[in-house]
Amino acid sequence: MKLVTLTLLMLWSWWSFEGAVGDPQTLLLKQDCSGFTAPNLSNFNQNLNASLADLRAEVSNQRKHFATSQSTTGTSPVYAMIQCRNYLSNTDCAACLAAADAKIRNCSTGANGARVIYDGCFLRYESNDFFAQIMPRSSILCGSQSADESTAFSEAGQQVLTDLQIATPKITGYYAATKTQVAGGAIYAIAQCAETLTQDNCLECLSNEQTTVQGCLPNTNGRAFDAGCFMRYSETPFFSDNQTIDIAPFLNQGGRSTKKWFIIGGVVGGLVLVVILLLSFLIIIPGCRRSQIPKRVPRGNILEGTQLKGPTKFKYSDLKAATKNFSEKNKLGEGGFGAVYKGTMKNGKVVAVKKLISGNSSKIDDDFESEVMLISNVHHRNLVQLLGCCSKGQDRILVYEYMANNSLDKFLFGNRRCSLNWKQRYDIILGTARGLTYLHEEFHVSIIHRDIKSCNILLDEELQPKISDFGLVKLLPEDKSHLSTRFAGTVARNHKWSKEY
Numbered sequence: 149m150k151l152v153t154l155t156l157l158m159l160w161s162w163w164s165f166e167g168a169v170g171d172p173q174t175l176l177l178k179q180d181c182s183g184f185t186a187p188n189l190s191n192f193n194q195n196l197n198a199s200l201a202d203l204r205a206e207v208s209n210q211r212k213h214f215a216t217s218q219s220t221t222g223t224s225p226v227y228a229m230i231q232c233r234n235y236l237s238n239t240d241c242a243a244c245l246a247a248a249d250a251k252i253r254n255c256s257t258g259a260n261g262a263r264v265i266y267d268g269c270f271l272r273y274e275s276n277d278f279f280a281q282i283m284p285r286s287s288i289l290c291g292s293q294s295a296d297e298s299t300a301f302s303e304a305g306q307q308v309l310t311d312l313q314i315a316t317p318k319i320t321g322y323y324a325a326t327k328t329q330v331a332g333g334a335i336y337a338i339a340q341c342a343e344t345l346t347q348d349n350c351l352e353c354l355s356n357e358q359t360t361v362q363g364c365l366p367n368t369n370g371r372a373f374d375a376g377c378f379m380r381y382s383e384t385p386f387f388s389d390n391q392t393i394d395i396a397p398f399l400n401q402g403g404r405s406t407k408k409w410f411i412i413g414g415v416v417g418g419l420v421l422v423v424i425l426l427l428s429f430l431i432i433i434p435g436c437r438r439s440q441i442p443k444r445v446p447r448g449n450i451l452e453g454t455q456l457k458g459p460t461k462f463k464y465s466d467l468k469a470a471t472k473n474f475s476e477k478n479k480l481g482e483g484g485f486g487a488v489y490k491g492t493m494k495n496g497k498v499v500a501v502k503k504l505i506s507g508n509s510s511k512i513d514d515d516f517e518s519e520v521m522l523i524s525n526v527h528h529r530n531l532v533q534l535l536g537c538c539s540k541g542q543d544r545i546l547v548y549e550y551m552a553n554n555s556l557d558k559f560l561f562g563n564r565r566c567s568l569n570w571k572q573r574y575d576i577i578l579g580t581a582r583g584l585t586y587l588h589e590e591f592h593v594s595i596i597h598r599d600i601k602s603c604n605i606l607l608d609e610e611l612q613p614k615i616s617d618f619g620l621v622k623l624l625p626e627d628k629s630h631l632s633t634r635f636a637g638t639v640a641r642n643h644k645w646s647k648e649y
């Protein structure tokens with residue numbers, strides 16, 4: 149008990165210290181290092197040093213809070229970006245950059261991309277031009293104490309964050325700081341985008357962050373961060389009162405016409421997407437047949453910045469028990485890569501267990517670990533998550549999250565035909581497009597699926613789509629890689645598609 153009190157006391161004193169004048173606010177929120185190494189180390193180090201020196205000069209000599217630089221001689225170019233929160237003094241900004249510089253060099257030697265996010269600033273470098281990028285997901289850090297009048301605080305907090313999200317993209321420099329009075333205190337909040345983003349990307353980035361950081365309410369402080377933008381609110385001042393910006397003029401001004409264009413754009417974009425997807429379902433994917441080997445284009449940059457983690461290794465005996473010895477009763481389906489079973493682990497967690505078709509090819513062994521490592525690092529809400537793997541003798545097994553509503557083909561051609569409403573269909577189409585975009589364009593290694601079809605689109609309990617079977621082709625024995633996929637109970641007939649829509 150004493151220990152708890154002591155910890156709370158320390159936390160408290162630490163929180164109330166935040167935002168002191170002359171404080172570069174180097175509370176570390178996130179550090180990511182690329183797992184890839186630049187091709188030419190000496191060339192890379194020269195470029196890294198040159199671009200970081202550039203940033204230092206811009207911050208110290210030109211008193212900037214945002215700067216980019218690039219040093220692209222040789223085979224290992226470096227692009228770098230620094231951004232300080234605008235309320236930091238120039239001295240504090242330089243100090244924050246110096247701390248970030250030291251920290252970012254702590255990644256393994258030659259890591260070709262890295263980022264460090266502090267309360268006060270963020271620093272990132274990559275081997276390619278990332279200046280206009282935003283991330284598909286943001287991270288969150290919430291305070292541990294709930295506000296006194298939690299309902300009123302939550303409501304006020306939500307309003308502030310919504311307003312910031314609307315106003316900030318319209319403000320030159322993409323930065324806003326506000327103080328809002330609430331019962332018994334105030335809410336200090338800021339929002340900021342990288343200045344190299346377009347206005348639309350800033351808005352998209354901040355709306356992600358807003359959704360994220362709202363999850364902290366009614367706690368007294370919270371932050372959402374990714375490499376494109378930043379949002380933070382706190383009951384404790386972390387900038388001084390005279391540094392706030394009046395955002396009221398940006399909340400209505402030009403709202404209507406922009407809104408109109410947003411709606412028109414949304415409708416047109418949505419229709420085009422629907423048509424494209426419909427066409428692709430109708431023309432390209434007439435059954436559940438496997439197409440060619442997916443292509444991989446290594447991008448050499450680490451969009452997500454995260455170090456690759458190894459997959460969880462499951463015990464064969466556990467999986468055997470979970471699936472009742474891979475019994476027919478537990479079988480969910482049979483795909484081109486092997487049979488899939490429903491499994492209930494000892495801790496009660498339900499999983500999908502995919503037993504890959506085995507072969508004698510030694511190629512599998514070479515590829516298995518690295519492929520599985522890659523796939524298990526793909527995280528997106530519209531992609532089925534690989535939880536881990538298992539190898540025993542010739543058997544290679546993959547363990548995925550379980551999808552309560554099976555696959556889309558059941559809803560289109562199978563026993564649950566005609567049970568989806570328009571909203572659900574629209575969400576499925578949009579989600580599938582989002583998942584594919586991530587796989588093709590946003591993950592640091594481009595994984596081209598090339599085999600999108602209704603039986604590869606799984607649905608969770610809320611009927612949100614998740615794409616499955618990406619990145620697996622290399623795991624098939626060579627002689628099996630032209631197998632056609634059969635999913636139990638599914639016969640895709642094209643004319644039903646046209647009837648349903």
Ligand SMILES: *[C@@H]1O[C@H](CO)[C@@H](O)[C@H](O)[C@H]1NC(C)=O
Nearest residue numbers: 188189190191192221222223
């Ligand atoms: C690596 O870069 C250095 C400096 O840019 C250059 O002199 C050297 O030739 C490069 N080495 C290779 C193998 O490309």
Ligand SMILES: *[C@@H]1O[C@H](CO)[C@@H](O)[C@H](O)[C@H]1NC(C)=O
Nearest residue numbers: 190192193194195196197253
């Ligand atoms: C780059 O800077 C680091 C730290 O300042 C230094 O240790 C290293 O020698 C420099 N490398 C090159 C190639 O200039």
Ligand SMILES: *[C@@H]1O[C@H](CO)[C@@H](O)[C@H](O)[C@H]1NC(C)=O
Nearest residue numbers: 247249250251252253254255
């Ligand atoms: C870098 O890593 C070493 C060892 O992990 C650690 O002792 C050191 O404090 C780190 N430096 C910074 C600036 O984080």
Ligand SMILES: *[C@@H]1O[C@H](CO)[C@@H](O)[C@H](O)[C@H]1NC(C)=O
Nearest residue numbers: 169385387388389390391392
């Ligand atoms: C803003 O307030 C701080 C202290 O709260 C003060 O040190 C600073 O001089 C003020 N700045 C301006 C421009 O008034």
